[in-house]
Amino acid sequence: MQRAQADGAYEMWKEVLRRADVQWIHDEVKASGLRGRGGANFPTAIKWESLPDNGLPRHLVINGDEGEPSTFKDRVLLEGDPHALVEGVCIEAYRIGSHRAFIYLRGEFALGADRVQQAINEARAAGFVGTNILGSGFDLEIVVHRGAGAYICGEESALIESLEGKRGMPRIKPPLPIHVGLYSQPTVVNNVETVCTITHILKMGGAEYAKLGVNRSTGTRLAAISGHVKQPGVYELEFGMTLRDIIFGIAGGIRDDKQLKFFLPGGASFQWLINSDEHLDQVYDIDDISAKLGTTLGSGAIMVYDQDTDPLLVAWRLAKFYAHESCGKCTPCREGSGWIEKVLYRMSHGLGRPNDMDALLDISAGISPDVMKAPFTQTTICPLGPSPVSAVASLQKWFRAEVEAACGTEAQA
Amino acid sequence: MFTDANKKRATEIVALYPKAHSAILPLAHLAQDQDGWLSPEAMDEIADYCDTTAADVQGVCSFYTMYKRRPCGNLVVSVCTNVTCLVVGGPEVLERLEHKYASDHDVFVEEVECLAACGNAPSMQVNYEYHEHLTPESAEQIVEDYKAGRLVARGVSGGLA
Amino acid sequence: MINVTIDGKTVEANPGDLLIKVAQENGVYIPRFCWHDRMKPVGMCRMCLVEVEGIRGLPPACTMPVAEGMVCHTETPAVKQAQDDVLEFLLVNHPLDCPVCDRGGECPLQDTTLAFGPGESRFVEEKRHFEKPIPISDVVLLDRERCIQCARCTRFADEIAGDPLISFVDRGGHTQVLNHPDHPFASYFSGNVVQICPVGALTAKPYRFRARPWDLATVETSCGQCAVQCRGALQSSSNRLVRLLGVDSDAVNHGWLCDKGRYGFEYVHSDARVREPQLDGKTVSWPQALDAAADALRSARDLHGAESIAFLGGARGTNEDAYAIARLAKGVIGTDNVDSQLGDGLPAELILGVNRAAIADLDTAAAIVLLAPDLKEALPVLHLRLRRAALECNVPIIDFSSVPHGLTREVTHALAPLPGEQGKRAEQLVGALNGNAADAIVAAAAATIAGRSGNIVVVLGRSNLAERSDATVQAAAALAGLANVKFLSALRRGNVHGALEAGLAPGILPGRVTIEHRDAVQQVWRTAPEVPGLDAEGILRGAIDGTIKTLVLVGADPIADFPDRALAIEALNAVGTIIALDGFGNASNQRAKVMLPVTMFGEKSGTTTNLEGRMQRVNQKVSPEGIAMDDWRIASEIALRLGDDFDLELVDEITAEMIKVSPALAGATPALLASSHDGVRIPVREHATEIKVRKNNAGLLDGEGAVSWEPIKADVEAVDVELATHESADESADESAGEAGAAVIDSGETPSADKATITAPTAEASATVAPTAASVLLTWNRIAPSVSLPGRDAYAVRLVSGPALYDHGNAVNASASIVGLRGPSKLLVSAADLQRLGVTNGTEVHVASAKGAFNIAVHAARGITQGVAQLAMGGERGANALIDVGSSATDVRVETIQ
């Protein structure tokens, strides 16, 4: 705590309480153009504006479920700088007028949970959390809640269900959590990184923050780079760099000086890119990459694979993940992801059949009718359903020939 | 049955939430840390604390992979084989540990999804404590260290040791 | 109302209604599995995907509220493709074993696949496997391989029944439904999940493999197990009843049944049935038995006067049975010592004479005042309706129970009177509503009521059979003084309300009139009593003191059912002659001189009347066991032998005569009763606007095996019903009276004809002035008896007792599927009292009252006040062995056994 405070922790929280100006927080964050870092990129200030004024208590829920394959940026914040999170929670809770905030951490983050809980205890001892904080009249309790192993609980409505002590199955929307959330009361759900960023924005000034980045992708974000790169890890990236800069500059290029084969620029759920100038020269910009290449920056994970990687194996492992993590609510996701996994298992383990790839496309169409289209359409409640379809679509788009070679072609059959 | 200390803890946990039902997950962690698994009796007891039925607690807890509905020894070894670990040796670590501890009732080796430790893949957790940059050999050594008490394990649900 | 366009057709709808329902009501069937009209949508099966203009992708119709101008398409190629895909996905893990599946032939998955599905599956991988059917309770089996994860069963158990004893377990493709290993799915409502399961995953032991749907013949009827009288579809195969399915009646049961109703009909075919008449214990022919009964009654009347004869019972048959018995007793023999209640009810004047509520009034009430036994035990589906009112409609419940019960969790204000003090507490509540609150609890309850508009609905029954009814009557008298109050009766026995309406109570004549108003009845009856007779307690005491010499038991077993068993035994031993009309032998009728076997559920047709005064058709499905006869026919045969020819040959003729003499039924006709969807509520004229006439029911219950997973609902068109006068009602009845059982089924073809007969009172007919209903219908005088409670014995506990669902009656004893569900009797006390006794939970103790004593296991229960003990009625160790009806409370001593 002493070290954190020496680094300026809780200075901003004190400032907020001193100013006692909710609108100021709002205006700065709005000016910053901050978009949520949980994967959906929704502008944080706009979310706040949707809060209904219906007299019901409001809740702040911090999403630290971080379960998307190869995403590990929030863990760094939780374990490395828990006071920054607590301070961010205080400020955001103050903004929305919530007196009870929940930090939902995936169950495996035992260490992170300990650290955050300790930070809360220290903050309480120092009077930053609790009742009548620093004499301001503002009360705030923060509860750390550990999940127990379920990726879907990262989806905000499933997370709320889980926090209510239920099976983490996404809710039908509308209503959105902001209107009817935890305990059927208005609830703001924000990612760990998003909350931490709010403090920075207030320090820097929203307009100043917005000068970083490009277009509507303002500021910086944490990216978790992994796979066959020389220097995997979490980096703070400014929007606007090219993917080439990121993979070959920041992450040091491909290990053992092999060739890049393909990479996933935004986590496991979206379409893949390959070793082409078009793809590597793409700018790290949320909207631009989606408009030009039909994929998104998602959770900030970048997975990089070298020339020797079998794309079928990666696709199968992703499908296995989604089949394992499907909550089971929607028929297409529950049955379709398992079916896709079974077919991909055969294909990636030398048991492929000639028409397997077409079968995969057909099955995928039952989950995501326009298989190749991005952003995807879906027959399911939440986007987990169509996530494995991104892998199928990527195989079809970039590796059809390789797949056919592995499984035999129609003609050979 | 919760010990007296854990009964007290359970009551405190329930009080953290506006609705007792929210305490199902933390109480299940507590029970599992205490007993090494989540027994039917524990679910029954949790149901009482959370104002619901045992069937509901069972339904909720079985949704989450961390809860073990069978005794699984003192060490839960979770090896990631997801897409980053997959390509840098995760499956080999898993295979080695599964083989080595196949008949060791004290060590439960499981394959898990991404543990958010891909920067230093391959990775695993032992009772939810991270171990990264593994080789099959180093992984085995770590488990042995826990078994010998050279490393102190958390509870099997990740609670403090 | 807003406009919505579905497949090019613009229709009107209420804003917020779900698209799937709006479409269905307008003739567009959108396939579905998870959606059920009576439960909240979950949108999980994804079978109902449609296109809605302006919305990206394919939203599910079951979660989509309609909005003004919405344009929706249900048959585009994209929708068809999605339907194909979802079905293919569902069949990925669903076994293709239709020929051996219990649901084969009536399986929505099978049907939907044929109608909407792909040709064949391309799935070549291994299917998911589970251990074959596992029992999840004593009556329900679960085949998890067949489950398609629609969550209908789990949602029903949680949302509707409030028994979340099954839930989804595991996740994703491994999701299965399961109970906790130590807690079976022992819900009183478990059969409903079998009915609403869209595949053969859940099956009921009693029905499993008993029949194939195409072998079944079906009629619509009402269940007779309790006074809710849920609508059901009764099915038989080879002249045996095999299944009862819930039919969705908006007014009554919303499609649900309790398990006692669903499986309890097994008693009909039980070996224990009395199948032939008996005289002095020997089998005789009908003429011999009827002659003997008539002789006994004639000589008793001639020797000792009509008042020496008494009738007990009549609440278990049809209205027609009850009416004929009433006419025999009061109109032929001339005795008014007639009671269809057995000391376990409330005064007839109260039940018939207060402002009556309908079940549906619960949903819109300002508040519900609960002055009743545990409804989960006594009137299970009424319990569901109260749960719904509380949870879905947010109606506050103000509870007068002194012990915990099935709705305790839903109670808003618990006034918690001690046994015998309900009246005092009710007076306090009324006081609080007038500004003088006795304490904070009544003040809060009064504030809740005052803050809401609508009627106060008092659910009124006997919350405690171990005390006299006086305190309840006192409470009712206080509450009846409120301006906007209505009463919903919570009397339990099957057709007790029909029996009361037919005049089976002292001082009462058919049609909600007292004996002072004999005019209507005397147009038809030879005589009618002039002085009020005795009630059940009076009759039993009369038997003991010798004034009652002949007792006719009409399906009544006072030894089992009268709250004071010792008194009943003494009376039945003392009485001179017993004549019994019954389907079973029992302790009370074992001494009967003449035993007359009667038809039972499913063997007879007619009408019954439920607790809200709703009169509905019941229909025959199988021919009677042995040579059993309808009660009404027995009554008219005996009357004939006593010199009074009823001249009634058909059920509908009785119905018509009953209507003719009953002011409360003015305007009804047998045809109207047969064709009105939810029956008619009594007094008919008062509720005429509620009557909806069936437009077409043929498609549903035509004997081809009803579709059982959806709420079976008649297709109803509201027809304005102008009620005929008495006379015209009579005429039209003659025209349309047909074979009773056929009436409902045929009604599909006759709506216009019916309408004509209903709405065309002829000029002459309306000129003949009938007694105007309003002028004579009974209103309760609100005179409350004074209640004086005995002083408390410091070592005793005061007893509270009510019925248990699985009681000791014939329906349970003689129904193999449910008799095993009845648990052992136990005495429940507060933890403090258990501690005072110094025994551990579950230990046997000795209980003793002035009337009896036995050993019984004692358990601590949450929510019981110190000094109060709870024990159910019935059986060897039932409260009725302890109760003294002479005392206004029953105190029992509880002692440890050395």
Ligand SMILES: Cc1cc2nc3c(=O)[nH]c(=O)nc-3n(C[C@H](O)[C@H](O)[C@H](O)COP(=O)(O)O)c2cc1C
């Ligand atoms: C399947 C799925 C998993 C998700 N997992 C996470 C997660 O682990 N962490 C997270 O912050 N958001 C996750 N999200 C996004 C959340 O639903 C939500 O958009 C986010 O928490 C909002 O916070 P933000 O506005 O700060 O980004 C997930 C969404 C889906 C559909």
Ligand code: SF4
């Ligand atoms: S898409 Fe999959 S994970 Fe998402 S709600 Fe549906 S079944 Fe659950």
Ligand code: FES
């Ligand atoms: S009926 Fe709409 S999703 Fe199941």
